[in-house]
Amino acid sequence: MTESPFVRVLLRVGTWLVLGFLYLPLVILAVYAFNESRALAWPPPGLTLHWFGEAAANPAVRAAFLNSIIAGSAATAIALVLGTLASLAVQRFAFFGRDTIAFALVLPIALPGVITGIALQTTFKTMGLNFGLMTIIIGHATFCVVIAYNNVVARLRRLPRTPEEASADLGADSWMTFRHITLPGMGTALLSGGLLSFALSFDEIIVTLFTAGAGTQTIPIWIFASIQRPTELPVVNVVALVLLLLSVIPVYLAQRIAGETAGVTR
Amino acid sequence: MTAPPGTPLAGQPDSDPARRAPAVTLEHLVKRFGEVDAVSGVDLEIRDGEFFSMLGPSGSGKTTTLRMIAGFETPTEGRILLHGKDVTGVPPFDRDVNTVFQDYALFPHMTVGQNVAYGLMVRRTPAAELASRTDDALRMVQLEGYEKRRPAQLSGGQRQRVALARALVNRPRVLLLDEPLGALDLKLREEMQIELKEIQGQVGITFIYVTHDQDEALVMSDRIAVFNRGLIEQVGTPADVYEHPLTTFVASFVGTSNLLSAAAARDILGMDGTFTVRPEKIRIGAPEDSVATDEHSALGRIREVVYLGADTRYIVALDAGGELIVTQQNLQASSMEALAAQGRVVRLIWQRQHVLALKGGTTTSGEAEGAET
Ligand SMILES: Nc1ncnc2c1ncn2[C@@H]1O[C@H](COP(=O)(O)OP(=O)(O)OP(=O)(O)O)[C@@H](O)[C@H]1O
Ligand SMILES: [Mg+2]
Numbered sequence: 247m248t249e250s251p252f253v254r255v256l257l258r259v260g261t262w263l264v265l266g267f268l269y270l271p272l273v274i275l276a277v278y279a280f281n282e283s284r285a286l287a288w289p290p291p292g293l294t295l296h297w298f299g300e301a302a303a304n305p306a307v308r309a310a311f312l313n314s315i316i317a318g319s320a321a322t323a324i325a326l327v328l329g330t331l332a333s334l335a336v337q338r339f340a341f342f343g344r345d346t347i348a349f350a351l352v353l354p355i356a357l358p359g360v361i362t363g364i365a366l367q368t369t370f371k372t373m374g375l376n377f378g379l380m381t382i383i384i385g386h387a388t389f390c391v392v393i394a395y396n397n398v399v400a401r402l403r404r405l406p407r408t409p410e411e412a413s414a415d416l417g418a419d420s421w422m423t424f425r426h427i428t429l430p431g432m433g434t435a436l437l438s439g440g441l442l443s444f445a446l447s448f449d450e451i452i453v454t455l456f457t458a459g460a461g462t463q464t465i466p467i468w469i470f471a472s473i474q475r476p477t478e479l480p481v482v483n484v485v486a487l488v489l490l491l492l493s494v495i496p497v498y499l500a501q502r503i504a505g506e507t508a509g510v511t512r
Numbered sequence: 513m514t515a516p517p518g519t520p521l522a523g524q525p526d527s528d529p530a531r532r533a534p535a536v537t538l539e540h541l542v543k544r545f546g547e548v549d550a551v552s553g554v555d556l557e558i559r560d561g562e563f564f565s566m567l568g569p570s571g572s573g574k575t576t577t578l579r580m581i582a583g584f585e586t587p588t589e590g591r592i593l594l595h596g597k598d599v600t601g602v603p604p605f606d607r608d609v610n611t612v613f614q615d616y617a618l619f620p621h622m623t624v625g626q627n628v629a630y631g632l633m634v635r636r637t638p639a640a641e642l643a644s645r646t647d648d649a650l651r652m653v654q655l656e657g658y659e660k661r662r663p664a665q666l667s668g669g670q671r672q673r674v675a676l677a678r679a680l681v682n683r684p685r686v687l688l689l690d691e692p693l694g695a696l697d698l699k700l701r702e703e704m705q706i707e708l709k710e711i712q713g714q715v716g717i718t719f720i721y722v723t724h725d726q727d728e729a730l731v732m733s734d735r736i737a738v739f740n741r742g743l744i745e746q747v748g749t750p751a752d753v754y755e756h757p758l759t760t761f762v763a764s765f766v767g768t769s770n771l772l773s774a775a776a777a778r779d780i781l782g783m784d785g786t787f788t789v790r791p792e793k794i795r796i797g798a799p800e801d802s803v804a805t806d807e808h809s810a811l812g813r814i815r816e817v818v819y820l821g822a823d824t825r826y827i828v829a830l831d832a833g834g835e836l837i838v839t840q841q842n843l844q845a846s847s848m849e850a851l852a853a854q855g856r857v858v859r860l861i862w863q864r865q866h867v868l869a870l871k872g873g874t875t876t877s878g879e880a881e882g883a884e885t
Contacts, residue, residue, distance in 0.1 A: 409619055411611075411613070414584075414603070415604050415605070416605075417631050417635050418634040
């Protein structure tokens with residue numbers, strides 16, 4: 247490449263501008279979590295850990311946090327089981343309409359959350375289900391399953407078939423081959439798929455709004471509800487920071503895992 | 513009476529008829545993949561305890577045939593019998609055969625020991641027996657002490673041995689090997705050829721060996737089936753196939769093709785058809801040399817000399833059309849002398865008994881071109 251010095255400077259400035267644009271709000275949010283004052287003032291008059299204690303002691307925050315963890319874990323578990331089954335069906339067996347089904351499986355990711363949310367709400371009402379944690383879990387599982395499916399199907403596509411044949415050749419029936427050969431081969435794909443769907447569930451708000459009902463809050467819903475109350479602002483900042491970390495870290499780990507295994511298989 | 517270890521059914525009188533049945537019988541086996549005829553009607557009987565090779569060029573249907581015997585592919589038509597029992601619809605895990613795959617197909621997440629023990633593990637073999645049989649198998653392929661390693665930490669030759677041990681540990685009655693030495697370098701391949709043959713002698717089971725390397729097939733096999741376009745052209749011992757090829761294809765695929773047809777056949781041999789003479793059966797003489805009554809001869813000019821160390825190969829353009837290749841051992845001749853022969857006019861002489869008539873040779877394109885030059 248032979249750009250002129252001027253172009254090079256321009257590109258560098260542009261890059262920093264984009265990064266700043268992306269990350270400055272997050273930095274400001276993080277700093278305000280340690281703000282001594284209740285009001286938003288820049289620069290903050292002093293720093294404190296006081297609001298972290300306050301947030302941890304807040305019963306609504308604690309309940310919302312627990313709900314988020316349960317919803318994320320349960321939705322992820324459901325997604326991994328269903329996503330794995332679907333990807334095995336699509337990748338390992340030829341059947342009529344397979345390509346259509348493969349497409350239909352990933353299509354929901356393009357659906358607006360509002361549509362998913364209202365569709366689920368209508369369905370749950372029709373079925374007479376009580377809105378609460380259970381309906382949140384089902385709602386989250388619908389998009390988590392796509393993530394899990396995508397991860398596993400990509401891995402299955404790359405896994406060589408001959409070890410599975412060798413396993414059958416050595417006397418293992420289909421279930422033993424799955425347990426001893428296929429599943430370990432998918433291991434890291436399941437892990438990264440699981441982390442991604444947990445992160446996705448943890449900060450999801452639209453589908454949750456439609457499926458939560460009145461009494462149940464997750465962390466994003468609690469933030470959304472509390473942001474209008476000025477007294478809660480410092481605690482909201484703290485909770486938002488925690489939410490940020492808890493959704494970014496799994497994504498980072500998932501990336502690392504995917505990168506590592508890609509290196510190994512080559 | 514003590515049976516040698518690894519002879520599964522020795523000494524069981526009931527199994528006598530089964531033992532006399534062929535290890536593998538293929539009855540008009542056909543496999544079609546959509547439009548492609550991979551195997552187009554193979555009939556074959558492989559004897560118990562035989563080292564049997566399937567030899568043929570790329571795409572001739574060897575692997576597909578082997579995979580049908582193993583149970584990975586279902587035949588489109590025909591039947592497969594193992595020791596007289598129809599197994600055509602039986603899944604791979606219920607067949608008493610094991611496979612050594614070309615790419616080894618080791619389990620990457622398991623150690624060498626776990627790989628070898630896998631077949632015993634899934635069949636719930638008691639721990640003590642599992643351990644001792646795994647040790648025996650590793651010793652047989654000279655890999656004691658490698659139990660704890662992963663496949664990724666082994667060389668190609670060592671992986672090949674693990675694959676072999678993993679199959680043999682189950683004491684199958686038939687072992688299928690799909691070009692198991694294909695990925696190894698020449699030296700290692702020759703060592704492994706001898707070793708495989710020794711192991712087969714030790715365990716006394718049927719080996720079905722797929723290869724496209726004619727030397728390998730000739731060295732190792734009790735019998736060879738030569739595949740071409742999904743069909744078997746000839747089945748026989750290495751000597752049979754080499755010395756009495758039945759078709760043009762076999763003559764040229766096994767050994768060097770030395771074909772005489774059309775005008776050359778009429779002029780030199782006085783016969784119509786396609787014939788072959790092996791390069792080492794021909795001697796090179798001076799044009800004025802006399803020819804005995806039980807000999808044929810042909811005049812030609814040495815077009816090219818290839819010095820191969822122990823042998824020299826002469827490519828001779830015949831006056832009657834076509835070419836013949838002659839190989840001679842360098843008993844006394846130096847490379848200088850051999851190479852100096854280029855361009856010389858010579859008389860090629862061979863005994864009549866070494867001329868073999870072939871089927872299906874009239875359309876060989878190389879001959880038509882050769883006749884014009
Ligand atoms: N799964 C498949 N689908 C479609 N065609 C196939 C399939 N497997 C094999 N074939 C075709 O069948 C023919 C025979 O293939 P096969 O693998 O048996 O040949 P081979 O003799 O083992 O060749 P090689 O020495 O290259 O391994 C080839 O034309 C191949 O392209
Ligand atoms: Mg093959």
